[in-house]
Structure formats: C-alpha cells, structure tokens
Amino acid sequence: MIGVAPPAYDPAAPTTAETLPVGAPATVRAYVAELFQRHRRAFVLLIAVNTVAVVASMVGPYLLGSLIQRVSDGAEAARDLHLERTAALFVVALVVQAVFVRQVRLRGAMLGERMLADLREDFLVRSVGLPPGVLERAGTGDLLSRITTDIDRLANAMREAVPQLSIGVVWVALLIGGLAVTAPPLAPAVLVAVPLLVVGCRWYFKRAPSAYRSESAGYAAVSALLSETVDAGRTIEAHRLSARRIALSDQRVREWTAWERYTLWLRSVLFPVINITHATVLGSVLMIGGYFVLQGWIGVGQLTTGALIAQMLVDPVGLILRWYDELQVAHVSLARLVGVRDIEPGSGDESAAPDGRAVHADSVHFGYREGVDVLRKVSLEVAPGTRMALVGPSGAGKSTLGRLLAGIYAPRAGRVTLGGAELSRMSAERVRSHVALVNQEHHVFVGALRDNLLLARSGADDAELWAALGAVDADGWARALEDGLDTEVGSGGLALTPAQAQQIALARLVLADPHTLVLDEATSLLDPRAARHLERSLARVLDGRTVIAIAHRLHTAHDADVIAVVEDGRIAELGSHDQLVAADGAYAALWRSWHG
C-alpha cells in the first residue's frame, strides 16, 4: 500500500472544554490588519532593500549572458569585450548584493521581533485586564497555555515566516520579471511547471498544518509525561507505578512517532513535487529556449541568462514553501491569543459608590451552571468591624458565598451590597479598594521579596514593608535572609515554604489595607499552632476591619464574633460561639468532638 493514513489518536485534540474564547476570524483579521498598520514603514523598507538585493543578484547571470553572446558571436565581437569593465561591474553588483542581503536579514529580524514583542505584550495587557469573575471561573490554566505554548508557536512565525514569506514572494516576482525583461520569450517556459506545483502543494497544505500541530503536541506529551514522573517520584514509587509509567512513556513515544511517520509521508510527496518542479523549470527554459535560439528568435546570451535565473528560482520557492506551513500553524495560535480580546473587560458603573462599610446579602441565589444553584436564598448582614466565620462541609457553598461577598461573582438573583451600593456593578479596581479576598492560592511572584509586597501598595517604603511582615509573624525568617527585601523569591529564586508564601499573601493584605476582608482558608497551610498565633497577631493589625473568614479549623470560628454554618447552599445556623454551643445543633456536636 502506498501512503500513510493519519494516526487515529490526536494528541492535539482538546481534553477539557475550552474555558476562554478563541478569536473569531473577523477579530483575527482586524488584529492582523492593525499589526501591519503599526509596522507599515518597516514592511516597506524591508521590501525595498529586498528588491535591491534581488536585482543586484541578477546582474551576474545577465553579464555572463552578454559575455557568452559576444564570445559565441565570434572573434570580431570577442575582441572588444571590455572584460575589465564587465568584471568591475560584476564586483560592484556583488558588493551591493552582499550589503543588501545583510540588510534584508537584519530588517526582517527587526520587523519580526517588533511584531512579536507587540503581540506578547498586547496579550499580557489584555490578560491582566480580565474581570476577576472570568478568572475565577476559567482558572488560569488555559491562559497559561496560551502565553507559553501559543506565544512560542507564534515566535517562529513572526520572527521568520512573515518576513521570509514577504521576501520570498518579492524575490520570485522579481526573478520572473527579470527573465521577462532579459529574455521575454522565455518567461512563459517557467510557467510549464506551475500546475504540478499547485496540485502538489494543495494536497500537502490541506493536511500539513494540523498534522504538524498533532506531531508537536505528541512530542510535548512525551516530555510532559517524563516531567510529571520526575515531579511525582515519591508518589509513583509509593504506589509501585514505575512499570506503568515506563509503559505509558513508551505509549506516548508510539503516539508521537506515529505522527512523525505521517508527516514524513506528507513530505515524501512534497519533496519530489518540488524537485521535479525545479528540474522542469530549468529543463523547459533550456529546451524551449534552445529551440528558440536554433530558430534564431533569441540569442545564446539570453538563453544563458534565462537558464541561470531559472536555477536561482530554487531558493525563493523553497523559502515560500518552508514558511507557509509555519504561518498556518501560527494562525491557530493567533486566534487563541486574540480570543482574549473578545472578553468584555468589565467596565464598572461609576455611579455605584459605597456609602458606609456594611456588607449585606439579600436573598441571594447563585449557580455555576444553568439550573443548578449552589446558593439558595442566602441573606446575611455583616456590620462594620464584625469578625464573622463561615463554617460548613465541603461543597456547601462557603467559598462561593465568600466570592460573592468579595464582589467577584454577581448573584443570579438578589443583591450583594457594600455601603448600599451593589458590588457587582463596580469595577474590579473600585471593589478592591474596599474589599480584598485572600484564598489558599498563595502565589509568590518571581522577583524580589520587595516586589512581592509592593504590588499591594506601590508607594510603600521599607519600614512599612517590614511592619507588614512583622504583623504576619514573617519578620523572623525575612530578616534572616541575606539580601533582605531584595532576596529573589519564586521559581528559580529562593523557594519559600507554603506557610511562608501564605504569610506573604497576608502581608500584602496588611499593606493593601481594605476595610473589609474575605479570608478563604487563609491560614490552612501553616502548622496548627503557628496558624492560631498568626490569626491572633493578624487580628490585632486588622482591628476594626470587617473580616469574613471561611474556616476549616474550628478555633478560627471560636475566635469570631459571629459564626454562620453553611449547609447545602443555605445558612443553617447563625450566632456567636457560645450561642451555637448552647443551641446544641450541628456546630455544637462538631465542637465537642473537636475540643474533647
């Protein structure tokens, strides 16, 4: 059997539902147009230097052609060849060509790099403007894969494919133009090979882009599996999964190489097509041209020039074919990057300004899916300065309620207000100047410890930063750092323990100093005694602030003014610790087993 069918398993197929939108063709087109507009001058310049380089490259074949013509015309013409002058001209053309080829390469790279930098910076600007609700729902995984994988894929396209393709197209056009000028009757001979090339390329390009995508996804899966095996070394050994991991790795290799085999087959069709095309162009120019010379319609010199130019076509055609695929692969990535632009940045209503600090939830219903409410008819009044604890089993809706109270989600029905103004109508920037949410996600940014704190209050001086660290019991280890606040932390820098990371998150909160805080398991990663100590020192700093704490640990509830027990999307019990213990309900039972 000739030919290889594409493998059944496609590693590039999405495994989870796409969480963020992918750009519509119109959005992508508009973005590309904007990008071209921004770099129009650089484009024009690139094409100009390229034109000079190509024209200079044709001088050689032209001069040789005319020399040949005169030599073959016989002794008479050969005597006044002006060989010195021709050679000098040749050298000048060569130097011009070399200088401009250098410029083409350089200008191409400069243009490509500029576009790429624009693209990645634009994307990040868009990403950091996303509404917090979208981020909570979608998670950051999809966004992360866009900024790493898709930007990487686009890098080659922007850096090389776009400039090289424009160079290639101009180059081919000029060569054929040059042929038409020096030996007009030969130009059509070049076209003899076009049908073969068109048919071959159509076949290839219909299959290639998606096949390459699958192939690279398959290869990435091999490495990803290994990196997971490395990361999970202890777990794999404990569960005796080593043999399975090896088998799984072999399976990934099989899946990847199946795609390699398929793309190799695609190229096994394309390569002969291109090779035969080149030979056909050269052959037809020589044969048709030779016939014309024999008929006396053109000279030997023109034939020579034509044949040499035909030979020169190899390079730009190769260039176009090589980068065309890359551009198609890049298109998919571009659509994913541009898709983020389709999300409404969440404008915010200027008139929604809080008057006072009371937080109020009024008959709130909320659900992540159509028809399934996680919270049902929840009403809650949090007076300014109250410390409230939300407790309850997993999945009861505590964290969801916390996110509604922090203005991240808008209720499906009912209202959540701060100082009488609806939180969901305010912009993210306004909400966070009043309310802050700290959750288990304790991200430490790559960079100096100082930057990790400054993000909460950009103008803070070192004394304020140290005070904030002190408030969360972190000044001990932080002062012991050799470079103090300048210590590089995050991945690649000093690795902080989860507990330290959590302290940093809380120190940011101290710096940001909002009057209302929602703490979602904010101290769950600290060892139990340290957690309680930290909560107490934090309470001193946050004295007078409204604190809504979602708690795993009952001691947090014990320390609160009011406890709300959330069960199955409703508030089941509400009151102080002593009241609830006296009421002898679910909370009281739990407390007894906890405290013995």
Place this chain on the structure above:
Amino acid sequence: MQIQDLPYPDPGEPDVRSGPRFLVWLGRNQLGGQVKALCWGLLHFVSVSGLPFCVGFAVQAVVDRSGARLALAGGLIAVCALGIALGDTMLHRTAVTNWITAAARVQQLLARRTALLGSALTRRVAAGEIVSVSTGDVEKIGWFVEAVSRFTAAAVTIVLVCVALVVYQPALGIVVAVGVPVLALAVLPLLPRATRRADFQRDKAGRATELASDTVAGLRVLRGIGGEELFLDRYRSASQEVRHAAVRSARMWSLIAAIQVLLPGLLLIAVVWHGVNLAREGRITVGELVTVYSAVMLLTYPLHHFEEIAMAYSFSRPSAKRAARVLSLERATDGEGSREAVVPAGDLYDPATGLLAPAGRLTAVVCGDPDAAGVLAERLGGHTAASSDLPSALVGGVPLDELPLDSARAAVLVQDKDPVLLSGTLRELLDVPGSGDVDAAAALAAAQCRDVLDALAQGSLDTGDPMDARITERGRSLSGGQRQRLALARSLITDPEVLVLDEPTSAVDSHTEARIAEGIRSLRQGRTTVVFTSSPLLLDHADRVALVHEGEVAAVGLHRDLLRGEPRYRAVVTRETDDQAAVEEPARPSPPGGLDGPTELTELTALTDLHEIDELDELEEIEETA
C-alpha cells in the same frame, strides 16, 4: 529500525562515560540507518552537481546548432531530476528516521532511569536537569545524529565535483578546487559567536516566558489586590530585552549571510574572468564556461552543510554531556534487597523512635514538628531516598530495607504530605496496583469525594461521567482539599498491609474531616493504619495515639486520656498558642528573666519516666508478636 516499529522493546544500556561516547553509542546503534542516509545523500548531491554539466552541454549544443544534442541534454536533465528527487526524498526519510529513532531511544532511556530513581529524584537538583534533557537536549542530539550522514554525503560530493572539474576543464577546475575549501571554512570562525548570541537570546526569551507565565499564574492575586502595572512594566522590559538580544543575534547571522553571498560571488567572478579569457583564446568552449559557472553557483548548496554540522555539533556536545550525566544517576539504597521478595505482615515497628503500630489497628501519631513527622513517616516505609544511619523499620519483625524495594512498597504504603495526582482521567488515577478488595466507589465515599466528583463532572467534555473527567497536571484545577481527598481515596484503593498517612486531611474542613475519620476507620477495619495528624477529629477515632517528641515516643494512650494527662499533647492538639497556655495555667510561676527552668525540668522528668514505661510495654508487645 523503522519508525513504525518504535518504541524500542529495550532501548539498551547506554555508554554514559562521557558526552561524545554517548553520541558514538547512539551512532553505533543505528549504523545501518547512517549508511543508508549516506548513500541516498550521495545520489542526491551527485545528481544536483550533474545539472551544471547538463546546462553547459545544452548551451554548447545551441552554440553548435545541434538540435539532437539539445534533446540529449534534455534527457540528461530528466535523469538528473529523477536522481535529485529520489535522492532528496530518501535522504530526508532516512535522516529523519535516524533523528526520530535516536530521540525515541533517549526519551525511553530517560523514562526508565526516572522510574528507577523514583523518590530519590525529589531530593536531587537533577530533577530539573532530567526534564531539560527531555525538552531541549534530545532535539539537539537528534539534530546532530541526523546531520552527520547528510554532511558526509555533501563533503564527498564537493570533493568529487572538484576532481571532476579538474579533469573536465583543468585550467578552470584548479581555480575552483582552490577556492572551495576557502568558502567551506570562511564562516566557521564566526559561528561560535553567532551561537553564543543565539543562546543568550534563548535565555532572555526563557526569562520573559517565565515572567509572563508567572504573572498569569498569579493573576487572581493581582486582580484581587492590585499591582498589575508593576508586573506589566516588568514584563515589557523583559520582552524588549528579548527583542534587543534577538536583533543582536540577527546582526551576526546577517553578516554570515552576506559573507556567504560575497565569497562565492568572488569565486564566480574569478572563474568568469579566467574562463572568458580562455574561451577567447579558444582553449575552452562556451558550454564548458557555463558549466563551470553553474557548478560554482550550485556548490554553495552542499557547502552550507559544513556550517550545519559545525553548529549541530556545538549545540549537541553540551546536550550529550548532560544526557550522559543524567542517565548515570543511581539510587542511594540498593533496590534489590538481600531477602526474598515476600510481602511481610504483622506489627509495624520503628526501632529509632520506638513507635509501634499494632497489626490491624488504627494508630495515630502526634508530632509537634511537622518536618520531623514527614521524615518519620518516610522511614516507616523503608528504603528512604537519602541514605541514613538509623535502623530500618520492621514489619512483622522483617527489616524493610532488606526486602526488595517493590516488596517493601507493597507491604507499606506511605502517603506523604504532598501526594501528587497524576494527570489523566479519574479512572486512570484510581487504577493503582492494590489488593483488589476495595473498589473505587467505596474509597471515594470514605474519602468524602462527592463534591469533587460533581466538580469534575461539570468540567468533563462528554457524558458528564466524573470517572472520565480529566485531572490536569498535579490536579491544579482542584482545590487543595479536593486534591487531598482524591489522593486519600487512591491510597485506600491500594489497600496495603500497612497504610501510613501523613496529614491526610490538613486542607479539609472540620465537618468533612470528621466524616473522613469515620470512613478511614471502617474501610481499614482489620488492617494496619498509621495516621500522622494533630487534628482531634482524627485522633478521636484512633485505637491508639502516640506522641513523638524530639525523635522518640514520649507517650502512648487514647486521645481523651492523653488530652487530660499530657500537657505537651494538649498543647499540640488543641492549638493553644504559647501566650494562651501561659494565661490558662496561672499557677505556673514565672521566674525573673522569663526563664521557667524548674517547671520545665520536672515536666521533662515526668515525661521521661512515662516514656520509659511505655517503651517497656512496647518491647514486650514486640516480643509477643515476634
């Protein structure tokens, strides 16, 4: 080896004494493939070099007004075209096959080495290195492997063409034969600088990607607290640095490109100058002049392969060195063991701390220092990753270190503080080697995973069956508590003789934790279970609680009894802070200077006494079981 036969049933035992040796080993293992690629490469390059002769022949035919010879030239072109097309395609196929088989072999070797190292990896700096070999170095090694045969074919062809030119037209051929080596070597001195700049650019790009993904990973924090501009500015400057580095690198490459135009051009001019003079004197024909010109033009093509091989080698040498180093890593302990491969049963006993977990019971361990708890938990499984002088833990009197690694792991499953969820569907995640007595549903129910299943069903693509839902890498899409419960369910399915759990519910809320405690208890009925925890909700369910202090068991008893009789235990378990403890025990006199020496001393002696009694008890118990 053909691509469709991959993966290798056995990737072999590599020569890892050094980088170059490793490359040679890879090459020796695909000698056949290399020879094939070389042969097809020769066909390709020789056919390409044949074209100029055809062109010259055709022009000469026209000059001589011979239609028949023109047609013959056409025929020759067709033959060359066939040779080129066949040679090129087959060269590509064979060379790429060499690349892929070499890359697959290295990836397979890496997977095997990694699986063998297992837990030893987390402690080593090498972890990152293995990954970077897999993601970056394999490609570079593959490139070199692929380029070798192509380069050899090109080099042989260049020699052949030069010889042919000298024979065909000595006067011009000599000029070419002298010029070509200069062309081949001219750009080589520039390459190290160019590759250095390219490496620098790659580093910068890596840094920018890291900053971007870091910013995105922490985006929820940024959106919640602020600081977007700070991070955008930082990224912008990193992104511009990449651009500058890239342009700097492009300057070098563009210089190389210019030299590659200039030098062959000068050689062409020399050929034309010399050739036209010869033609004018009638010493060569016009056709021969065209042939030589055209040949020089085409020679630049095989000449590029000198540059390629130089680059491929300079890139792959450090990669091969790193691969060899990674593939020579070994475990600290002997995984084979000195005893027979049987899975022991009975009491779990750790001689170093005196900790005893009676067979078939639920033992809880309270340890004030979470790190010490982790180390102790790991030791209970035997074959610790780092070499240690302490005696091995025993199961039924059998030292685990003396068993083969696999038997030791089968006997005792230690779930550490940070168990990793492997990516794949939930079904795959829960499909672990085990006794077969506990099914997924029972384990998931015991670990209180209902809400996790709901969340997973929401995110799954098709039917909404949570078992088909995919867990992303490390379970990042799930919350800490959800991850912990799935990991617990997985350990419960394994159903080992002895199950050691280190803080299995630290991120789970109290309500759920209480239910999990019941779940573990009933599911592990009659099996040996050890739980490291400080949560009263779990401790309350244990048959026996041991307090470990300063590396030794300090007290043993029931949770409620210890709570009453053991102040240290109460301090750890009820999470009283130091200042609170001081407030709640007003009777305690505080001597001047804040040192409460005497009280502490008596407390210590009391503890030691208690500990001694306890140790005796335990020793007796061991003697009984032995």
